[in-house]
Amino acid sequence: MLQQVLREFEHAREPLNLRDLAHKLGVERSALEGMIDYWIRKGRLKDDSAQTVCSSCGSGSACGSEPQGCPFVGKMPRTISLVTPDEAPVSR
Amino acid sequence: MSTTHMSVPTSPSSIRYDHALEAEITRLSTAITQVSELRSMYRPRWLAIQLLEGDEQLLAEVQSLPAAEAVLRTLDASSAHLRELFGEDVDVLLTDQRYSFVNSLARDVLTHPAERRRTLSEKIDRVVTNRVLSIPIFLALMWIVFKVTTDVVSPFVDWIDGVITGPFTNWVVALVGVVGLSGTWFESLLVDGVIAGVGGVLVFVPVLMSLYLALAILEDSGYMARAAFVMDRLMHTLGLHGKSFLPMIVGFGCTVPAIYATRTLDNEKDRILTGLLVPFMSCSARLPVYILLAAIFFPEHAGLVIFGLYLLGIVTAVLLGFLLKHTLFKSQTHVPFIMELPPYRVPTLKAIWKQMWERTASFVQKAWTVIMVASVVLWFLMAIPLRGSGTFANTELDNSAFAMVSRSIAPVFAPLGFGNWEATGSLVTGFVAKEVIISTTAQIYAMDAAAVETEAATFAGELAAIATSFVDATVETLKAIPLIIGINLFPEEAEAEPSSLMIAMRDNFAASSGGHGALAALAFMVFVLLYTPCMVATAAARHEFGNKWMWVSIVGQLVLAWVAALVVFQGGLLLGLG
Numbered sequence: 001m002l003q004q005v006l007r008e009f010e011h012a013r014e015p016l017n018l019r020d021l022a023h024k025l026g027v028e029r030s031a032l033e034g035m036i037d038y039w040i041r042k043g044r045l046k047d048d049s050a051q052t053v054c055s056s057c058g059s060g061s062a063c064g065s066e067p068q069g070c071p072f073v074g075k076m077p078r079t080i081s082l083v084t085p086d087e088a089p090v091s092r
Numbered sequence: 093m094s095t096t097h098m099s100v101p102t103s104p105s106s107i108r109y110d111h112a113l114e115a116e117i118t119r120l121s122t123a124i125t126q127v128s129e130l131r132s133m134y135r136p137r138w139l140a141i142q143l144l145e146g147d148e149q150l151l152a153e154v155q156s157l158p159a160a161e162a163v164l165r166t167l168d169a170s171s172a173h174l175r176e177l178f179g180e181d182v183d184v185l186l187t188d189q190r191y192s193f194v195n196s197l198a199r200d201v202l203t204h205p206a207e208r209r210r211t212l213s214e215k216i217d218r219v220v221t222n223r224v225l226s227i228p229i230f231l232a233l234m235w236i237v238f239k240v241t242t243d244v245v246s247p248f249v250d251w252i253d254g255v256i257t258g259p260f261t262n263w264v265v266a267l268v269g270v271v272g273l274s275g276t277w278f279e280s281l282l283v284d285g286v287i288a289g290v291g292g293v294l295v296f297v298p299v300l301m302s303l304y305l306a307l308a309i310l311e312d313s314g315y316m317a318r319a320a321f322v323m324d325r326l327m328h329t330l331g332l333h334g335k336s337f338l339p340m341i342v343g344f345g346c347t348v349p350a351i352y353a354t355r356t357l358d359n360e361k362d363r364i365l366t367g368l369l370v371p372f373m374s375c376s377a378r379l380p381v382y383i384l385l386a387a388i389f390f391p392e393h394a395g396l397v398i399f400g401l402y403l404l405g406i407v408t409a410v411l412l413g414f415l416l417k418h419t420l421f422k423s424q425t426h427v428p429f430i431m432e433l434p435p436y437r438v439p440t441l442k443a444i445w446k447q448m449w450e451r452t453a454s455f456v457q458k459a460w461t462v463i464m465v466a467s468v469v470l471w472f473l474m475a476i477p478l479r480g481s482g483t484f485a486n487t488e489l490d491n492s493a494f495a496m497v498s499r500s501i502a503p504v505f506a507p508l509g510f511g512n513w514e515a516t517g518s519l520v521t522g523f524v525a526k527e528v529i530i531s532t533t534a535q536i537y538a539m540d541a542a543a544v545e546t547e548a549a550t551f552a553g554e555l556a557a558i559a560t561s562f563v564d565a566t567v568e569t570l571k572a573i574p575l576i577i578g579i580n581l582f583p584e585e586a587e588a589e590p591s592s593l594m595i596a597m598r599d600n601f602a603a604s605s606g607g608h609g610a611l612a613a614l615a616f617m618v619f620v621l622l623y624t625p626c627m628v629a630t631a632a633a634r635h636e637f638g639n640k641w642m643w644v645s646i647v648g649q650l651v652l653a654w655v656a657a658l659v660v661f662q663g664g665l666l667l668g669l670g
Contacts, residue, residue: 001195002188003180009430014328015321016430017221019214027195036430038187048335048356048429077317079335079356081429 001027005035006044009082018080036080048079109189112177116170117141123166127159143167144174145183213435217318221433226322233315235399237306239576241299242383242395247568248298249383251561253591256291259554277485281471284538289467292534293459293527296380301452303376307345308447312439316341321431332413335429336366340409343373344402345451347629351636364637365413365421368645371625372409374402376455377526381620384530388594389601389613397614401621408622408652458525466521466528470494470535489536508619508654509605509612509661519619525626537596605661611669615661622653 008021022029039045108114120140124130130139142150144167154160154167174182210218220229261283268279310316323337335357343350350370357363374382382401386394473494477487489495498517505511505519514536522529549557590598598609605612624630624646634642 001191002184012430015324017217017321018430018432021430026199028198031191031195035191042181042184077320077338077434078432079338079429080432081335081358084358 001025002035002038005032006039006082009045015079040080044083045080046083048081107190107193109186113174113182113185113189116174117144120144120163120166120170123163127157127163129157130154130160130163141186144171145186146181211435213314213433216436217433220315220318221322223325226318227326230319230322231403233310233319234402235395236576237303237310238399238402239395240306241302241379242386242398243575244569244572245298245302246387247565247572249295251565252297253295254561255558256287256295259549259558260291261287262549262554263551277475280475280485281468284474284535285467285471286464288534288538289470289531290459290464292531293380293463294456296383296527296530297452297456299379299383300376300455301448303379304345304448304451305444307451308444309439311447312437312443314434314436317431317433321433324431327410327413330410330414330417332365332410332417336362336369336413339366339370340373340406343370343375345376347371347373347375347625348632351629351632354636359423361421361423364641365416367633367637367641368416368648369409369413371629371645371649372405372412372622374405374621375526375625376451377626378620380530381526382617384533385597385613385617388590388598389610397617401617404618405621408656412652455527458527462525463527463531466524467531467535470521470532473497474535504654505619506604507662508615508657509608510601510616510619512600512604514600515604515616519623522620523624523627525628526620529620533597534593537593608661608665611661611664614664615657618660619653619657622649622656624649 004025005021008016008025018032019029022032025032027035036045040047109117117137117140120143121136124134124136124139130136139150143154143163154163171182174185178185219225264282264287265274265279268274268276268282273279307316310319320338320341323340324335327336338356339350339353342353347370350373351367354363354366354370357366379398382398383394386397390397474489474492475485475487476493477483477491478493478496480488480491482488482491494517495513498513498520501520502511502513502516505516510516514533517536518529518532521532601612601616602609630642630646633645637645
């Protein structure tokens with residue numbers, strides 16, 4: 001089951017919808033979420049919505065300088081992606 | 093990798109793992125049984141599974157017991173054997189098999205209806221995320237948004253304009269007179285600089301509020317996540333990184349957070365590429381420019397023109413991204429992902445108001461800070477004479493420092509149809525922020541306009557007029573709502589007289605384009621859409637991608653904007669348009 005989830009990520013040709021993936025695998029959505037969380041803990045998948053989107057807005061300053069955040073950053077849908085071995089570190 | 097298999101036991105209390113796993117669990121359990129301290133505290137099978145799964149606390153406990161040396165040796169051997177056999181960590185194998193067990197068990201004991209009942213969200217999604225219908229639905233919703241921002245709220249734009257240029261300016265002039273500064277340069281600075289500049293931008297607050305209202309409804313209802321999903325699918329099909337469209341959606345509001353939102357992309361090439369594309373998504377600051385020009389040159393089709401500009405921004409970003417991804421930013425990274433689509437819900441008034449208020453407040457705050465400073469600086473540049481016999485604050489605008497500097501750059505824009513110093517000057521100041529294009533334009537024509545004598549009115553009379561005109565604007569707005577879907581319930585009314593600013597701009601564009609003002613205005617809007625969004629976005633690009641990419645972004649956008657505007661103007665002339 002767990003391996004099948006990873007395989008679906010590896011073989012996906014386009015973005016998937018969490019609900020559709022649960023249907024495809026024939027599992028409850030909550031069970032799929034549990035499996036995804038497991039792979040996130042193992043470092044094989046990552047939850048991109050956990051990444052910080054800089055809160056600066058209009059000031060050009062660094063992240064976190066405006067505690068209330070930028071009003072233009074709406075609720076981003078949660079996305080989960082495969083951790084690839086060739087992921088290049090982001091240089092600043 | 094080998095495939096494991098596990099059978100569902102008759103008793104749900106005991107899970108039987110794959111044969112190889114069971115053999116190792118038994119082996120380790122036997123070793124544990126030999127250690128009395130462990131045997132007395134834990135069930136050997138349970139402890140064996142925990143140790144194979146790598147429970148650090150229990151492992152430390154076992155390691156602290158001298159008698160458990162054999163257990164540790166067996167654990168190492170079992171783990172190594174299983175890893176070799178399955179090519180995977182033992183804890184993954186065990187968890188995998190437990191999920192399989194639970195799934196099989198659930199399948200055996202749960203009875204589902206023959207045909208699964210779809211939720212309302214699923215039913216809506218069958219249409220909204222449908223491969224054929226999704227893009228037309230996305231475009232239709234965008235169309236409605238721009239109809240609202242152009243047609244529906246325009247009475248409120250006129251109302252604020254009337255209040256600022258009428259009663260408010262009169263009150264300021266009266267106050268200046270009270271302190272004995274009437275007719276001085278200070279009065280001109282306040283009226284022609286600050287009020288014309290900041291007021292010229294604040295006039296568009298209803299437009300921005302309606303845009304933010306529409307975006308808040310789309311976000312809060314759950315549609316925006318679908319839009320991102322649909323567009324991601326399209327981007328992925330074109331070979332671009334699917335997640336690129338998420339920052340782009342943020343870019344409809346403001347380019348600065350959109351540039352920071354590229355951090356959700358892991359690959360550096362994809363991040364930089366998306367950072368280069370995000371500025372082409374038309375931010376809300378550009379909307380007032382489109383509204384003003386579309387109202388002057390395309391009054392009947394303002395919504396369509398603005399919709400077309402937003403669409404052009406998306407198409408430019410996608411096509412340029414496709415081109416760059418297959419040339420300069422070629423990479424083999426294929427990062428599939430899944431997206432959680434939240435269920436649809438009726439947006440709450442509180443959430444919508446909060447978003448709309450915060451975004452509008454941010455716009456107004458910018459008007460009182462960046463735009464006010466820019467307006468004051470611009471007023472001084474317009475007040476300083478560089479030629480002619482004028483003196484400070486008493487010179488022909490044509491002879492001012494601002495006009496002279498702008499005129500030296502203007503020939504660059506001559507092939508685009510707007511090679512006059514007024515348009516050039518507003519594009520130059522537009523580097524600071526796109527709203528400054530509006531404040532500059534308002535200031536140029538305010539300084540240039542002859543003072544118009546107005547009827548003296550009492551303070552109470554002006555307050556009453558403000559209230560009456562507000563009621564009129566509300567009625568006009570309500571009457572305009574059915575027009576969104578093309579229904580006109582009310583008789584046609586006579587078109588409002590164009591303002592002096594509108595007439596001056598129309599004449600100016602017509603003069604600079606050899607009588608093809610509408611075409612030149614369209615080219616101007618395309619230039620505004622595609623050139624550098626603002627100073628802060630440039631700083632954000634430098635912060636995120638470094639100096640090199642910041643310059644690539646600035647120069648690239650300028651070149652692209654110039655070429656696109658040239659194609660619009662010269663292409664239009666060749667086709668006999670405008």
